[in-house]
Amino acid sequence: MGSLTTADPAVVSDFSVAAANHAAFEPLNPEDVRACLHKAVDFISDYYANIESLPVLPDVEPGYLQRELMASPPSYSTPFDVTMKEVRASVVPGMTHWASPNFFAFFPATNSAAGIAGDLIASAMNTVGFTWQAAPAATEMEVLALDWLAQLLCLPATFMNHTNTGDRGTGGGVILGTTSEAMLVTLVAARDAALRRSGSIGVSGLPRLAVYAADQTHSTFFKACRLAGFDPANIRSIPTGPENDYGLDPAKLLKAMQADVDAGLVPTYVCATVGTTSSNAVDPVGAIADVAALFCAWVHVDAAYAGSACICPEFRHHLDGVERVDSISISPHKWLLTCLDCTCLYVRDARHLSDSMETSPEYLKNDATDSGEVTDLKDMQVGVGRRFRGLKLWMVMRTYGTAKLQEHIRSDVTMAKMFEGLVRADHRFEVVVPRNFAMVCFKIKASGTMTEEDADEANRMLMKNLNKTGKAYLAHTVIGDRIVLRFAVGSTLQEERHVRSAWELIKNTTNEMMMD
Amino acid sequence: MGSLTTADPAVVSDFSVAAANHAAFEPLNPEDVRACLHKAVDFISDYYANIESLPVLPDVEPGYLQRELMASPPSYSTPFDVTMKEVRASVVPGMTHWASPNFFAFFPATNSAAGIAGDLIASAMNTVGFTWQAAPAATEMEVLALDWLAQLLCLPATFMNHTNTGDRGTGGGVILGTTSEAMLVTLVAARDAALRRSGSIGVSGLPRLAVYAADQTHSTFFKACRLAGFDPANIRSIPTGPENDYGLDPAKLLKAMQADVDAGLVPTYVCATVGTTSSNAVDPVGAIADVAALFCAWVHVDAAYAGSACICPEFRHHLDGVERVDSISISPHKWLLTCLDCTCLYVRDARHLSDSMETSPEYLKNDATDSGEVTDLKDMQVGVGRRFRGLKLWMVMRTYGTAKLQEHIRSDVTMAKMFEGLVRADHRFEVVVPRNFAMVCFKIKASGTMTEEDADEANRMLMKNLNKTGKAYLAHTVIGDRIVLRFAVGSTLQEERHVRSAWELIKNTTNEMMMD
Structure with a gap:
């Protein structure tokens, strides 16, 4: 039966529920899984079929959901149908419908049947692929999906994973949650490389490191710099204007970097954007790489949205010069039909990431890692645990084709x-x-x-x-x-x-x- | 038809596929979504039904998947069945089966029909809930699910979200990907608070900040400290031993903190663990909070695994003293039947997080945010974009009951x-x-x-x-x-x-x- 302690309008107290509350608890019973998920699938298909009729931005007041749903968790179990009824009655009317064809805000969160299916299978397999051994197929599928996408984007081979060559000192890719994480891990790698280069003892040199981006760069870049410990006073937001269509002017970048060097600072990292969030401006990647090279600064390209367009030859020129940058991130969850979250990060030298992010606790040690023949993707991200995100991206490319x-x-x-x-x-x-x-x-x-x-x-x-x-x-x-x-x-x-x-x-x- | 340019053993060239390649491309056509996802659901149910017969650790060599699957993305589209056939034939045999009943490694990644269904619906709605306005129901559901879990854990009300009271200066919760992210955002908040307190100009005081944890603490803590810019030389790993069952000895902590103060350092953050990964040791939360309070240091409790046990009264004592700490994180993806990824972070003063992590680009400004009546969860995490993770956690508690x-x-x-x-x-x-x-x-x-x-x-x-x-x-x-x-x-x-x-x-x- 439903909770006796709360005023739940959807309470069900028939015998079958009472019986369920006394049966052995089997939350992954295969036939229950089948029944519940088929119901969820029908809900989803119906949702898509009717979504056009729903207001894309809901008319709800702050706190509305707390007023509609139970204030406390129920004591006893409830049929799945009751849960779904509450989702239909209370959750759907309060959603901003990103999947609505009438959604024109931000960037679209594109999606597809194959992408959702891949994410669903990942949720069910629920593998935690920190090391190759903990999930060989998940690790290899991620590497493969990244290589496929790199081919679609005509990225230079130097960005490709070299898992199977024993040569871990070169390119590498990893699927992260969001661009912010891609910026953070590359900022940290660049920070540590700059500290080493400048002979800093510990982080004593950190207050002298400087980073650069156009004023049109996503705000999350400036946040990622703060997370990584860069001094807010040394985060340069370089003004742009209509004369460059709001793209970063390499001459201004050069001037800013040189001024910092003259003031005793260490230029460390430049973020270039291909397709800014504000206006889809494109920073000139190659020219920026040339300027940054004068200062040994890391160059990252944020192509979260517009990177996906570069699978078409007519848009690929926006990435010209990418062979001279250190890293690039693209988010197929924006424009490549792969549901959240899926940000692909490619780096020219994966060692820089693992130098800063490798951990090797005893319980993760294993022969495969020791052999040096495998990639342990935990060493290229913030955390240790990780979803099987490669599957959905691969399923999208495999099913739909270029x-x-x-x-x-x-x-x-x-x-x-x-x-x-x-x-x-x-x-x-x-x-x-x-x-x-x-x-x-x-x-x-x-x-x-x-x-x-x-x-x-x-x-x-x-x-x-x-x-x-x-x-x-x-x-x-x-x-x-x-x-x-x-x-x-x-x-x-x-x-x-x-x-x-x-x-x-x-x-x-x-x-x-x-x-x- | 399948790709003509690659040697794909599963290529299908019947008329229906050729026709599909010429029809309008509708990757979210509701009936196609229904058909594909029902197939994925049957695959999953069958997978669970047969999983016991699969070797829990696969016998595959590094690089095996690249040898089995196409080296390049196909040019043309393929029936979904072909994609699924390759998943069955090549992915499943290379998985480490975390869902297997014969899996006893690491910590189990528990799961449930309701949890998977919630994750599936989130993948399909594909909402990006950075602000309340961008996804009111997703934001409110996350707040509600966190409040429910806090009730199950008997957490003090000071940790609860106060979204609807206009009083944003108090407790708050957020669902993150992993414990590592919870550690990172609280480390950054504590770092910035310590810098402000010590009158540091910018990050000039950073090399003097010190952090503390038992030597049994998860390696990701030490990694998170490095990500946040703490000096590796100031990250104290305090030895434990059998005399305290490998828990952190508050006397040793006090001594280490005092020694640092005497040396001119600033004790900033202590991480206590309830249920270490290595041996399930429990650090004494209350005693640690008392020591840390002497130095105004932030105390975070990592209860990733064992926190879930504390929903049972007989285990709740392991959290005694939690009312005196600054933050606690628990990962229902470990032991509370909610698939990856789902880490719940509670903080006593959400302002500390937003002070360090708030961003307000023009395109995210909206009336609801300006009213101060809503929580914008982007300000409590690394990135900006975020999945609708609250749904699965709520569906687990709603369906199964306490x-x-x-x-x-x-x-x-x-x-x-x-x-x-x-x-x-x-x-x-x-x-x-x-x-x-x-x-x-x-x-x-x-x-x-x-x-x-x-x-x-x-x-x-x-x-x-x-x-x-x-x-x-x-x-x-x-x-x-x-x-x-x-x-x-x-x-x-x-x-x-x-x-x-x-x-x-x-x-x-x-x-x-x-x-x-």
């Missing part, structure tokens, strides 16, 4: 181009920066009696009114001190008609605002 | 006790340290002509021979400089008969060795 994945990227870009054209055709709006991928930065433009400040207010209001309808959700940013709306195409269920509807909604909402 | 969860813990402990009894009854073996939870540390003992060194060799050989059979998998550790075997009970499909069989296998393998 051509379909390229088609997926191109289809999103085509829809974004179409939206861009619609914006340009309406004299009240402007496209603020050149569109590089599948996101359009646009705004109601200041003109006539409308000042820039008025336009800011109008764009804020437009976003607020749009998002309130539940029929579209988009986010804003600030570019050149002005409010700009971000229209990110690519939610997996999105079709051209959704983009067109969103534009109609934007136009109509603007009309209504202008009439007020 | 009584069954306690029964699950007790059943594992009872089986471990039984194993302990079997070991004690055999004069060739000894139990090396007192059993606190569901793990038994035992060894072939030195006696007669067998020296301690001989015993080490015999125990190594026993483990190697056992693991080679594929009928059991256990790991070793070193306690007091001697090799010890760890027998960790609790894999979810495990029953008493598996423990008895493992013991028979241990005895028989030992007999064979002794006869040689």
